[in-house]
Amino acid sequence: MNAVGQAAVRDEDNSRAPAFRRVLGPTFDTLPEPVRALHDLAHETRWTGRAEVRRGPGLIARAVCAAIGFPRAGRSVPLTVTVTPGRGAERWTRDFDGRRFASVLRPGSGSDAGMMVERFGAISIALLLRVEHGRLYLLPHRWSAFGVPLPRLLLPVGDSFEHAVDGRFAFDVEIGAPLVGRIVAYRGTLEPAA
Secondary structure, three states: HHHHHHHHHHHHHHHOHHHHHHHHHHHHHOHHHHHHHHHHOOOEEEEEEEEEEEEOOHHHHHHHHHHHHOOEEEEEEEEEEEEEEEEEEEEEEEEEOOOEEEEEEEEEOHHOOOOEEEEOOOEEEEEEHHHHHHEEEEEEEEEEEEEEEHHHHOEEOEEEEEEEOOEEEEEEEEEEOOOOOEEEEEEEEEOOOO
C-alpha cells in the first residue's frame, strides 16, 4: 500500500475514534487515566458525583443561566453526566439535582479544524484543547449563532479544565462574558455510575 493509501486508512480509523481522541491525537494518551476514561467511550455511559456551583449576580447572568438551563448555586450538588457518542460527536447531558442542560461536542472542520466545537442550541463555541501539567484546558477561541460568526469581543471567557483528583475525573468550569463577569462556574468530581 502506498503512503496515500496508508493515510486514507489512518483517517478512516481516526473518524471512528472518540471525539476528544480525534482532536488531541497522540496527546490524548498523556492525559490522566480518569480523564482518558471519560473521553474514550464507544457507547453511552453515565457518570455520577457532586459539584459546587456558583452563579453570577447580575440580571444578564441570570437570564443566560435560565435560557441554557445552567444549574442553581449550591454546595455538594448531586450530579449525573450522560455521555452519548454517535455520528462523530458526543452529546453531554448534565443533570444537577434535576436541573438539566445538554450540549453536543464534535471535532471542528474548516476554520475550526483542530478544535472541539461545543454547541448549545443555536450557539456554537470553538474550543482550543491544550494539555498542560496533567490538565486538559478547554479554551474558547471563536463562536457563532446559527452558523453566523459573532464578535470576538463578546466571546464567552473562563478558565475551564479537567484533571484527576484521588483517582477520579475532576472538572472546573467557569463561564463568563466580557462586561458581564461570571455567568456560572461549577467544579467537582465524577465516577462511572454503578
